[in-house]
Amino acid sequence: xxxxxxxxxxxxxxxxxxxxxxxxxxxxxxxxxxxxxxxxxxxxxxxxxxxxxxxxxxxxxxxxxxxxxxxxxxxxxxxxxxxxxxxxxxxxxxxxxxxxxxxxxxxxxxxxxxxxxxxxxxxxxxxxxxxxxxxxxxxxxxxxxxxxxxxxxxxxxxxxxxxxxxxxxxxxxxxxxxxxxxxxxxxxxxxxxxxxxxxxxxxxxxxxxxxxxxxxxxxxxxxxxxxxxxxxxxxxxxxxxxxxxxxxxxxxxxxxxxxxxxxxxxxxxxxxxxxxxxxxxxxxxxxxxxxxxxxxxxxxxxxxxxxxxxxxxxxxxxxxxxxxxxxxxxxxxxxxxxxxxxxxxxxxxxxxxxxxxxxxxxxxxxxxxxxxxxxxxxxxxxxxxxxxxxxxxxxxxxxxxxxxxxxxxxxxxxxxxxxxxxxxxxxxxxx
Numbered sequence: 001x002x003x004x005x006x007x008x009x010x011x012x013x014x015x016x017x018x019x020x021x022x023x024x025x026x027x028x029x030x031x032x033x034x035x036x037x038x039x040x041x042x043x044x045x046x047x048x049x050x051x052x053x054x055x056x057x058x059x060x061x062x063x064x065x066x067x068x069x070x071x072x073x074x075x076x077x078x079x080x081x082x083x084x085x086x087x088x089x090x091x092x093x094x095x096x097x098x099x100x101x102x103x104x105x106x107x108x109x110x111x112x113x114x115x116x117x118x119x120x121x122x123x124x125x126x127x128x129x130x131x132x133x134x135x136x137x138x139x140x141x142x143x144x145x146x147x148x149x150x151x152x153x154x155x156x157x158x159x160x161x162x163x164x165x166x167x168x169x170x171x172x173x174x175x176x177x178x179x180x181x182x183x184x185x186x187x188x189x190x191x192x193x194x195x196x197x198x199x200x201x202x203x204x205x206x207x208x209x210x211x212x213x214x215x216x217x218x219x220x221x222x223x224x225x226x227x228x229x230x231x232x233x234x235x236x237x238x239x240x241x242x243x244x245x246x247x248x249x250x251x252x253x254x255x256x257x258x259x260x261x262x263x264x265x266x267x268x269x270x271x272x273x274x275x276x277x278x279x280x281x282x283x284x285x286x287x288x289x290x291x292x293x294x295x296x297x298x299x300x301x302x303x304x305x306x307x308x309x310x311x312x313x314x315x316x317x318x319x320x321x322x323x324x325x326x327x328x329x330x331x332x333x334x335x336x337x338x339x340x341x342x343x344x345x346x347x348x349x350x351x352x353x354x355x356x357x358x359x360x361x362x363x364x365x366x367x368x369x370x371x372x373x374x375x376x377x378x379x380x381x382x383x384x385x386x387x388x389x390x391x392x393x394x395x396x397x398x399x400x401x402x403x404x405x406x407x408x409x410x411x412x413x414x415x416x417x418x419x420x421x422x423x424x425x426x427x428x429x430x431x
Contacts, residue, residue: 041236047225051148054226061140068133075126084108102297110290121278128271135264146421151221155235157410158214165210169203176200192388199392239413251424265334272330276323285309352415359408370398
């Protein structure tokens with residue numbers, strides 16, 4: 001009997017010790033998956049590459065860039081000339097001096113002469129539109145990359161949650177089995193087993209909830225990277241290392257100076273101003289040169305002329321007013337983008353600092369204290385000095401601390417992704 005109890009205590013102690021080992025700061029433990037469908041490991045680099053190849057958002061951005069390039073090419077094209085040809089038959093009338101009957105031929109052509117300033121402004125506006133579309137494509141690429149990272153790390157987080165919930169379930173299951181043995185031999189009351197079974201049901205529910213959240217996170221990741229529907233993916237990887245951020249004021253200046261959103265907004269203002277000058281230049285009439293040659297049965301002649309439209313009724317006041325409003329609108333949009341970027345930077349900066357402090361504090365203090373409390377409660381339980389309630393309470397506290405640490409680590413990672421999108425932290429840079 002004593003040997004049996006010694007083996008039970010030794011087995012439970014060993015499993016408790018294995019469950020209490022602190023997690024490394026950046027490594028994520030693998031999630032055991034017996035009986036589950038085999039999934040292909042998916043790293044962050046592979047996810048980003050898949051999104052770059054398959055993302056409809058990037059395809060739209062590339063198509064818009066191609067359209068802007070085509071518009072720039074169209075602006076460089078000259079106006080095509082026009083040619084005319086008429087042919088017919090001339091008949092004589094019964095009059096004193098009739099015309100000579102025969103074939104009539106008429107050839108004509110015209111060419112619009114573009115105003116040099118109008119042509120230059122048109123090309124400049126189209127080139128600025130192409131440059132602005134390039135900045136929009138860069139912004140969309142940053143956004144897609146950030147969304148992929150958010151979805152990837154969120155899936156990793158719930159994978160870690162599942163692993164922790166399963167570890168807690170195994171520990172509670174061992175406790176429940178031990179209590180059942182003690183109740184069977186009469187050393188513990190039935191109430192202890194009831195409490196252990198209730199805690200076991202709670203641990204099972206936690207595992208199922210974490211698995212549901214993991215499935216949802218993987219589905220979001222699949223949609224973000226546009227993965228094939230028949231590909232079962234399993235995110236695998238580590239958190240990015242800690243970074244040291246500079247002063248907020250310096251980062252704010254750097255973001256407003258280099259972010260493609262601001263560059264695109266400034267380009268849009270410049271394009272609107274050029275378009276305003278273009279509309280004003282269109283008030284100058286564009287002449288059209290005209291020439292014709294005609295052959296009649298009894299004579300041949302040619303003529304040259306010029307056609308000049310007179311801006312009497314339409315002086316392009318509406319188009320000019322619209323261009324002026326576009327300039328004001330573009331300036332207001334640029335100011336709004338600056339406010340949004342500044343707000344996003346301040347939010348991500350503070351979130352990163354606070355999450356980093358919380359993670360370091362939990363890692364250095366609360367986690368160790370909670371693990372020590374579980375060890376002490378378990379030791380006291382072995383010697384009959386404490387009941388199972390104290391052990392379960394200590395274990396719940398440890399699970400709560402581990403959950404808080406996990407939340408803090410992934411909140412820090414999420415803020416780091418936001419900072420990378422803003423250009424504050426170069427993507428993939430190690431510190």
